Amino acid sequence: MPMRNDSQAYGAAARFAHWATALCVFLAWPLGMFRNLAPRGAPRDTDLFIHMTLGLGVLLLLVFRLAWRALDPPPPAVVAPRFEPWIGYAAKAGHILLYVLLIATPLLGIVLQFARGQALPLFGLLAIPSPWAFDRDLVGQLVPIHQFAGDALCVMAIGHAGAALFHHWILRDRTLTRMLPVTQR
Incomplete structure (x- = not known):
């Protein structure tokens, strides 16, 4: 599979980044949601470390x-002639919202970690010290916002997958297959 995109499909680099992002999101979400179910101490700390790393x-x-x-623009969107133009606008809006949530959710998590007065571990290699002391009020405000952003990200990702399956099974176009990791061109 070529590294770069072409007019028919995504290249290996775009596919890898897409599926690796999806994997990180869907592994991080349950670790964050159910972290408090882990016993206090090392298990909960490990859970949080993995969540932050993801x-x-x-x-x-x-x-x-x-x-x-x-550097490598994506292939043109598959146009479904039987649908109104607003479908294309909705798809673009959905992608933009996904990207916003992919940025906002981890950034909120970083700010939350710093608001706890704790260092941000960078993949276990080093840690960035918190620029702030522990701020209980800020933590209390950030936790539900970060959780909402994570939930919204998962809902949008599931909707994104649903739209891809709709294209594949109902419209019978190549929208899904051109992003699958093992599809032949």
Whole structure:
């Protein structure tokens, strides 16, 4: 599979970034949602470390995706002639919202970690010290916002997958297959 996109399908780099992002999101979400079910101490700390590592992975993958998209534009969208133009606008709006949530959710998590007065571990290699002391009020405000953003991101990602399946099974076009990791061109 070629590294770059062409007019018919996404290249290996775009596919890798897409599926790696999806994997990070869907692994990070339950770790964040159910973290408090883990016993206090090392298990809960490990859960949070993995959650933050996956969130940072999402952020790094997004930077790569946006840079790659600028260097290697995606193939044109598949046009379904039987639908109104607003479907295309809705798809664009959905993609923009996904990107906004892919940026906002990890950034909120970083600010939340700093509001706890704790360092931000960078993949276990080093840690960025918190620029702030613990701020209980800020933590109390950020937790539900970060959780809402994570929930919204998962809902949007599920909707994105549903739209891809709609294209595949109902419209019977190549929208899904041109992004699958093992599709032949």
